[in-house]
Amino acid sequence: MIKARGLQRRFTSRGRTVEAVKGVDIDVTEGELVGFLGPNGAGKTTTLRMLTTLLTPTAGEARVAGCDLRADPVGVRRRIGYVAQGGGTGPECKVAEEIELQGRLYGLGKADAIARGKELTEQLDLSGLDQRLTKTLSGGQRRRLDIALGLIHSPKLVFFDEPTTGLDPQSRANLWEHIRTLRSEQGVTLFLTTHYLEEADTLCDRILVIDGGEIVAEGTPDALKARVSGDGVVLGVDEDVTTRAAEIVGRADGAHDLVTTPGEVRFRVPRGDTALPALLRAFDAEGLTMQSMQVQRPTLDDVFLTLTGRSLRDSDGGDTDTADGTAANGTAADDNDGNDSDRNEETTRVA
Amino acid sequence: MLRDIWLIFRRDATLLSRNPAWLAIGVMQPVLYLVLFGPLMERIVTSTPGFPPGSSWTILTPALIIQLALFSATTAGFSLLADLRNGVVERLRVTPASRVALLLGKVLTNGLTTVAQAIIITTLAFLVFDLSAPLGGILLTLLIVGMLSVTLASASYAVALTLRNEEAFPALVNSVMMPVLLLSGILVPITTGLAPDWLYAISRVNPFTHIVDAGRAGFRGDFSVDAMLTGSIVLVVLMSLCVYWGARTFRRENA
Numbered sequence: 181m182i183k184a185r186g187l188q189r190r191f192t193s194r195g196r197t198v199e200a201v202k203g204v205d206i207d208v209t210e211g212e213l214v215g216f217l218g219p220n221g222a223g224k225t226t227t228l229r230m231l232t233t234l235l236t237p238t239a240g241e242a243r244v245a246g247c248d249l250r251a252d253p254v255g256v257r258r259r260i261g262y263v264a265q266g267g268g269t270g271p272e273c274k275v276a277e278e279i280e281l282q283g284r285l286y287g288l289g290k291a292d293a294i295a296r297g298k299e300l301t302e303q304l305d306l307s308g309l310d311q312r313l314t315k316t317l318s319g320g321q322r323r324r325l326d327i328a329l330g331l332i333h334s335p336k337l338v339f340f341d342e343p344t345t346g347l348d349p350q351s352r353a354n355l356w357e358h359i360r361t362l363r364s365e366q367g368v369t370l371f372l373t374t375h376y377l378e379e380a381d382t383l384c385d386r387i388l389v390i391d392g393g394e395i396v397a398e399g400t401p402d403a404l405k406a407r408v409s410g411d412g413v414v415l416g417v418d419e420d421v422t423t424r425a426a427e428i429v430g431r432a433d434g435a436h437d438l439v440t441t442p443g444e445v446r447f448r449v450p451r452g453d454t455a456l457p458a459l460l461r462a463f464d465a466e467g468l469t470m471q472s473m474q475v476q477r478p479t480l481d482d483v484f485l486t487l488t489g490r491s492l493r494d495s496d497g498g499d500t501d502t503a504d505g506t507a508a509n510g511t512a513a514d515d516n517d518g519n520d521s522d523r524n525e526e527t528t529r530v531a
Numbered sequence: 532m533l534r535d536i537w538l539i540f541r542r543d544a545t546l547l548s549r550n551p552a553w554l555a556i557g558v559m560q561p562v563l564y565l566v567l568f569g570p571l572m573e574r575i576v577t578s579t580p581g582f583p584p585g586s587s588w589t590i591l592t593p594a595l596i597i598q599l600a601l602f603s604a605t606t607a608g609f610s611l612l613a614d615l616r617n618g619v620v621e622r623l624r625v626t627p628a629s630r631v632a633l634l635l636g637k638v639l640t641n642g643l644t645t646v647a648q649a650i651i652i653t654t655l656a657f658l659v660f661d662l663s664a665p666l667g668g669i670l671l672t673l674l675i676v677g678m679l680s681v682t683l684a685s686a687s688y689a690v691a692l693t694l695r696n697e698e699a700f701p702a703l704v705n706s707v708m709m710p711v712l713l714l715s716g717i718l719v720p721i722t723t724g725l726a727p728d729w730l731y732a733i734s735r736v737n738p739f740t741h742i743v744d745a746g747r748a749g750f751r752g753d754f755s756v757d758a759m760l761t762g763s764i765v766l767v768v769l770m771s772l773c774v775y776w777g778a779r780t781f782r783r784e785n786a
């Protein structure tokens with residue numbers, strides 16, 4: 181569906197040159213749901229604008245939806261849908277007008293455009309807003325209208341630039357569901373950018389991590405997480421056997437970053453879920469009992485931090501991506517402290 | 532292509548009709564000129580040698596509607612800058628609609644709006660004031676005004692897209708249009724009898740002078756080659772150039 185090679189874009193304004201995208205290769209096959217994850221200014225939007233024919237690459241080439249980007253931009257436009265980061269509705273236009281115009285510009289007849297618009301507004305929870313001026317919509321409603329406009333011609337490949345920014349958790353979950361349905365029921369290929377870790381994690385089959393105009397990592401969320409830091413495991417044991425427990429853990433396959441405090445053994449291991457049964461057996465064999473165990477899946481933020489030395493979360497402003505953590509809310513403060521020191525160790529180790 | 536032009540035209544026209552105040556404000560200024568400046572002209576024209584033939588109303592009315600075209604069409608780029616900011620331009624550009632249609636649909640709206648306003652002003656001058664002009668001539672002048680509006684709106688869109696700056700745009704438009712307006716003899720015709728030689732010479736180089744002259748000739752009912760030819764040629768050439776310029780800018784990558 182998408183095959184880009186060495187895609188590059190340089191901006192020159194007032195004598196200053198910005199290398200916004202420094203030669204990226206992107207492969208997306210049909211039916212995939214791919215996330216493009218990176219902090220502000222990483223080059224996500226620029227890449228998307230190149231792939232959607234809005235911006236001519238400085239270098240490199242791409243085939244999008246079966247058409248060559250440079251040779252047949254109209255063919256590309258016909259086959260793709262694009263929802264821009266900042267949206268694209270005229271404030272003085274009515275919702276129904278924008279929907280009809282969009283459909284008709286894609287070649288639908290008037291009746292078809294209206295019917296398809298009705299279908300989409302219902303799916304996206306926009307019913308009853310037809311005659312409203314778009315400037316009177318709430319931010320989230322306008323965002324969903326943008327999305328409806330991008331889907332009006334039922335494209336087989338859709339580009340979403342931060343589709344859920346500005347949506348409340350409920351609408352966000354709805355939109356995720358909608359996106360999943362698009363893929364599963366209509367076989368739509370989706371390429372979306374996000375800086376919400378949770379979104380990339382729960383929604384996407386595969387993630388491309390971009391930073392400073394370059395793709396720094398790529399893979400399924402699980403593969404990315406397993407690759408860099410492994411799961412964090414906390415075992416609770418009787419205080420007097422802490423040292424023996426630590427010895428057993430130290431012999432386990434791939435365990436590292438071992439830290440013991442009386443009654444507690446913390447360590448990281450590539451796959452916590454598979455390591456624990458073996459550990460349980462080893463504890464049994466030594467006649468020890470485990471009082472508690474806790475596995476913390478690494479977050480994509482751990483991944484990003486390891487790759488770039490910076491946290492994505494900082495640029496987010498809020499803690500929008502904690503859903504993945506298995507830690508209970510009550511212990512959040514403690515756990516965060518633990519995580520932070522782990523992270524610091526890791527960065528120094530990698531650097 | 533025609534379909535796309537029509538769709539864009541309809542969008543812009545709907546938007547305009549939603550804010551009729553703008554249309555009214557556009558008409559207001561020429562009407563004020565007619566009411567507050569026209570009677571003054573009446574005396575001056577009859578007592579000053581050097582004016583082109585015709586009553587003050589046949590001199591003033593076509594000039595006012597051309598001035599209206601100049602004002603409203605050159606500021607057309609403003610709405611485009613807003614559309615750029617809102618992302619509307621990108622949204623339309625990612626559809627398969629022809630880029631040229633995106634421009635033509637817009638300039639068509641500008642052209643027809645100006646013609647509609649011009650009709651209102653002319654009717655008023657006809658009913659309330661002492662304007663007498665042949666229908667054919669008026670229609671011809673309306674055509675000239677419409678074409679001029681298309682020309683200037685295209686140029687305005689091209690400049691707006693190139694500049695992409697909501698502060699610099701009006702400043703640039705003003706500083707270009709002011710001398711052009713004065714030098715085209717809009718309010719007081721720049722004739723050999725009225726103007727010093729140097730001013731007359733400069734005004735002849737200004738393409739808009741010839742268009743204003745042709746517009747006035749229409750209201751006089753003077754369809755002679757002498758009165759119409761230069762203006763028509765200038766207008767057609769100018770329109771082709773500006774529409775081409777606008778279309779090229781719209782087609783350019785990050786417009």
Ligand SMILES: Nc1ncnc2c1ncn2[C@@H]1O[C@H](COP(=O)(O)OP(=O)(O)OP(=O)(O)O)[C@@H](O)[C@H]1O
Pocket residue numbers: 191192193198199200218219220221222223224225226227265375
């Ligand atoms: N039109 C432009 N002119 C000059 N520089 C630009 C332009 N567009 C983008 N850039 C620069 O290119 C870099 C990448 O920007 P881009 O918009 O692609 O980032 P992004 O990953 O989408 O970030 P965000 O998460 O904030 O949306 C930034 O440094 C930006 O300032």
Ligand SMILES: [Mg+2]
Pocket residue numbers: 224225226265341
């Ligand atoms: Mg962006």
